[in-house]
Amino acid sequence: MSMHWGVKDAQQNPQVVAEMREFLTHPTHLFAECQAVNAFENLAEHGHFLTPSGFLIGQQPDMYEYYETDTPFGQIDGPFQSVGGSEPAYSLPEGDSYKGSDIVMITEAGTPIGTNDVWMTGFVDGICPGLVVGPGCRRRV
Numbered sequence: 001m002s003m004h005w006g007v008k009d010a011q012q013n014p015q016v017v018a019e020m021r022e023f024l025t026h027p028t029h030l031f032a033e034c035q036a037v038n039a040f041e042n043l044a045e046h047g048h049f050l051t052p053s054g055f056l057i058g059q060q061p062d063m064y065e066y067y068e069t070d071t072p073f074g075q076i077d078g079p080f081q082s083v084g085g086s087e088p089a090y091s092l093p094e095g096d097s098y099k100g101s102d103i104v105m106i107t108e109a110g111t112p113i114g115t116n117d118v119w120m121t122g123f124v125d126g127i128c129p130g131l132v133v134g135p136g137c138r139r140r141v
Helices: 007-012 014-023 035-041
Strands: 064-066 104-108 117-120
Touching: 007 014, 007 035, 014 035
Parallel strands: none
Antiparallel strands: 064 104, 104 117
């Protein structure tokens, strides 16, 4: 878990991001919030876990659309409410897309995925560790 690890901290300690990348090649999970999202994702040398170019800070939505609700991370109990903060949402640079097809779970209503996303999960580089299925390799039973 990394809640508020700052972007400047990642730039000063890129080895932490490199070690996190290695850690995430195993069947495990990183829970990051606020600046920690950009601290890990936007470091060009070792980051870009879910995106080819990192995130832009988006605008806080007031209406939401929900995706991937059949997954444990996509299930919620009660209405989702964004609390704002220094990074209330994340957008992709123009022309970018996520490395996996099932990453976004909550985004701004009426916008395409990649615009003001607020809840995402996925595998490093879109590849499930230990499975041969390939990128975006969610198994459905």
